[in-house]
Amino acid sequence: MKHWPIALAGFVAIAAWPLLVHDVFLQRVGALVLLAAISASAWNLIGGYAGQVSVGHSIYFGIGAYAALTLYTELGWPPIAGAPIGMVVSMLIAVVIGTPTFRLRGHYFSMATIAAAELARILASNWPLVGAAVGLMGPPRPRSVADLSFISPVPYHYLFLAALVALLGLTWAMQRSRMGYYLAAIRGGDRAASSLGVPVLRYKLYALLLSAAFTSLAGSLYAVMVGFIDPESALGILISVKMVIVAALGGAGTLFGPLVGAIILVPLEETTNALYGGSGTGITFIIYGAIIVFVARFQPGGIAEIWRKLTERRPTRVS
Amino acid sequence: MILLQVIVSGLLMGSVYALFSSGLTLIWGMMNVVNFAHGDFVMLAMYVAFFAFTLLKVGPLLFVPLAAALLFMLGVVVYLGLVRHVVRGPPLAQILGTFGLALVLRYAAFWAFTANFVSLPDNLVGGTFDIGGLRIEASRLLGGVLALVITIGMHLILTRTALGSRLLAVSEDRSAAMLMGIRPDRMQAIAWGFGAASTGIAGALIALFFYISPTVGESLALVAFVVVCLGGFGSVPGALIAGLAIGVIEALSGYLIGAVYKDVLVYSLFLIVLWVRPRGLMGTS
Numbered sequence: 001m002k003h004w005p006i007a008l009a010g011f012v013a014i015a016a017w018p019l020l021v022h023d024v025f026l027q028r029v030g031a032l033v034l035l036a037a038i039s040a041s042a043w044n045l046i047g048g049y050a051g052q053v054s055v056g057h058s059i060y061f062g063i064g065a066y067a068a069l070t071l072y073t074e075l076g077w078p079p080i081a082g083a084p085i086g087m088v089v090s091m092l093i094a095v096v097i098g099t100p101t102f103r104l105r106g107h108y109f110s111m112a113t114i115a116a117a118e119l120a121r122i123l124a125s126n127w128p129l130v131g132a133a134v135g136l137m138g139p140p141r142p143r144s145v146a147d148l149s150f151i152s153p154v155p156y157h158y159l160f161l162a163a164l165v166a167l168l169g170l171t172w173a174m175q176r177s178r179m180g181y182y183l184a185a186i187r188g189g190d191r192a193a194s195s196l197g198v199p200v201l202r203y204k205l206y207a208l209l210l211s212a213a214f215t216s217l218a219g220s221l222y223a224v225m226v227g228f229i230d231p232e233s234a235l236g237i238l239i240s241v242k243m244v245i246v247a248a249l250g251g252a253g254t255l256f257g258p259l260v261g262a263i264i265l266v267p268l269e270e271t272t273n274a275l276y277g278g279s280g281t282g283i284t285f286i287i288y289g290a291i292i293v294f295v296a297r298f299q300p301g302g303i304a305e306i307w308r309k310l311t312e313r314r315p316t317r318v319s
Numbered sequence: 320m321i322l323l324q325v326i327v328s329g330l331l332m333g334s335v336y337a338l339f340s341s342g343l344t345l346i347w348g349m350m351n352v353v354n355f356a357h358g359d360f361v362m363l364a365m366y367v368a369f370f371a372f373t374l375l376k377v378g379p380l381l382f383v384p385l386a387a388a389l390l391f392m393l394g395v396v397v398y399l400g401l402v403r404h405v406v407r408g409p410p411l412a413q414i415l416g417t418f419g420l421a422l423v424l425r426y427a428a429f430w431a432f433t434a435n436f437v438s439l440p441d442n443l444v445g446g447t448f449d450i451g452g453l454r455i456e457a458s459r460l461l462g463g464v465l466a467l468v469i470t471i472g473m474h475l476i477l478t479r480t481a482l483g484s485r486l487l488a489v490s491e492d493r494s495a496a497m498l499m500g501i502r503p504d505r506m507q508a509i510a511w512g513f514g515a516a517s518t519g520i521a522g523a524l525i526a527l528f529f530y531i532s533p534t535v536g537e538s539l540a541l542v543a544f545v546v547v548c549l550g551g552f553g554s555v556p557g558a559l560i561a562g563l564a565i566g567v568i569e570a571l572s573g574y575l576i577g578a579v580y581k582d583v584l585v586y587s588l589f590l591i592v593l594w595v596r597p598r599g600l601m602g603t604s
Contacts, residue, residue, distance in 0.1 A: 047411070051409075051410065051411070053410060053411050053414050055414070055418070100593075100594035101593070101594070103594075104593060107351075107352075107353040107410075107413075107414065108548075108593060110353075110414055111353070111544050111548070111589075111593070112589075112590060112593050112594075114541070114544075115541065115544070115545075115586045115589050115590055115593075116586075116590060118541060118582070118586055119583060119586045119587065119590070122579070122582055122583055122586075123583065126579055237537070241418065241422065244415070244418075245415075245419075248411060248415055252411055281426075282426045282429040282430045283426070283430065284426075285422050285425070285426040286422070286423055286426045286427055286430065288419075288422055289418075289419040289420065289421070289422030289423035289424075289425075289426065290419065290423055291419070292415045292416075292418065292419035292422075293401065293415075293416060293419035293420055293423065295412075295415060295419075296401075296405050296408065296411075296412040296413070296415040296416035296419060297401055297404050297405060297412075297416060300405075300408040300409050300411065300412035300415075
């Protein structure tokens with residue numbers, strides 16, 4: 001933590017954001033930045049730290065979102081009560097998908113995750129219990145505070161901030177623990193890691209479990225805030241793609257990379273959506289696509305890599 | 320009789336699947352790169368066919384080669400401008416590179432051509448044949464047979480010509496190939512050109528009987544992944560057999576258990592193959 005003053009200043013700025021701006025649009029953007037940062041940071045655990053590029057994380061996001069609203073529509077529970085249940089279900093699904101898939105390397109893993117997520121999307125689109133293609137609605141008006149249904153984005157901002165701080169704290173601890181080094185070794189190469197005695201499959205699975213649980217939490221929080229989900233908005237492939245792009249732009253496998261990516265991309269997306277309405281989605285993804293093509297082509301380490309190069313102490317010249 | 324009808328139409332669709340999947344498998348087998356934009360290449364070719372017909376008033380005799388030529392160029396440009404550089408990077412960069420390209424192509428099409436489905440007129444390639452009680456639309460027959468011939472032709476080019484040997488040499492051992500006076504970069508650019516040209520032909524052929532929309536490439540890309548995994552990475556004959564099999568499985572499951580679940584079946588099959596036999600049915604190593 002060489003740069004802790006900057007991190008602290010950043011935290012204060014983010015925490016004070018909804019108090020500094022009074023415009024509801026800007027407050028909403030702030031909350032959405034934090035939400036995107038949660039899901040991208042969760043993806044980062046497996047996709048960044050462990051280097052296993054999942055393009056199917058929408059499956060966990062969707063489980064969280066659907067758990068929240070299904071409990072409301074079926075049992076009348078407050079949606080947030082679905083969050084822990086979604087996390088448990090996501091971890092079970094992660095075991096089912098991860099155990100056979102982690103034997104695959106590189107692209108094969110990515111493709112298997114896409115197929116699994118698409119499968120989930122099609123099944124949800126045809127399952128009446130979860131609203132099939134129409135989707136599910138949350139409580140139309142709050143019954144109690146437990147419904148967490150607020151008109152102002154500000155309460156969501158602090159709810160999401162708390163979740164993000166918890167996740168980043170956990171990631172930070174993980175990074176410094178044995179697991180952090182194991183994952184770094186796995187990222188460098190499966191074979192080399194296992195020849196050094198790293199239990200590769202087990203640690204990939206641990207990373208995926210953590211990642212799935214927090215992605216699911218992000219899904220539940222999204223459902224609580226927006227109050228409406230359908231197969232496309234909760235399980236669509238673009239949900240997965242967004243997590244990857246946000247994390248990769250900021251810097252995959254770095255603590256703050258996903259947050260930085262979210263701070264750049266989410267305002268961009270919200271602005272194009274506000275300017276162009278429905279067709280804004282199209283323009284947003286043209287820009288997103290172009291950004292990641294450029295990141296991949298010129299700066300695969302993302303902004304974190306640029307930052308590292310800028311702040312790195314230059315070796316003192318020996319004359 | 321209906322069952323036979325379903326199987327035949329499955330085989331015809333499957334042979335088009337085989338064609339664009341063999342392009343994917345060629346690139347993949349040669350340089351271990353997955354083109355995540357492959358389905359969107361097919362989508363572009365479908366629009367080339369559509370606009371060639373509506374704006375230039377040319378028929379399939381011209382727009383199929385036109386789509387092949389345009390997509391060949393696109394493949395070479397994508398290789399030289401993007402893929403050549405990202406293959407040297409980390410795995411994440413390789414995936415992001417072609418995935419980003421897919422997003423740009425898909426949503427640029429969305430923006431330029433709107434989300435509306437379009438299609439070529441049904442009677443562009445005359446009527447319907449009646450062969451011993453089997454009714455086959457001429458457009459599907461033309462598409463299926465032509466795709467089959469070109470897939471086999473591609474296999475012959477790869478196995479029977481000097482160019483094919485050079486391509487193979489680069490995929491086997493890049494530095495050894497260089498010592499033999501082969502330029503790997505040029506060969507890989509050609510492989511990308513061929514791979515993309517296969518989507519050009521396949522796309523123009525599917526456009527004869529399939530709806531055209533900016534997002535059509537998404538599901539076609541998944542089909543191509545399934546076919547390539549099933550057939551074995553890098554194997555054109557494998558892609559041919561797997562493509563036909565997927566076409567038939569899709570058609571049969573669509574007929575027997577409903578259109579919605581045909582994708583469920585195909586994707587499940589894909590996962591099972593990846594988990595049980597990751598090298599595919601005919602793949603090596």
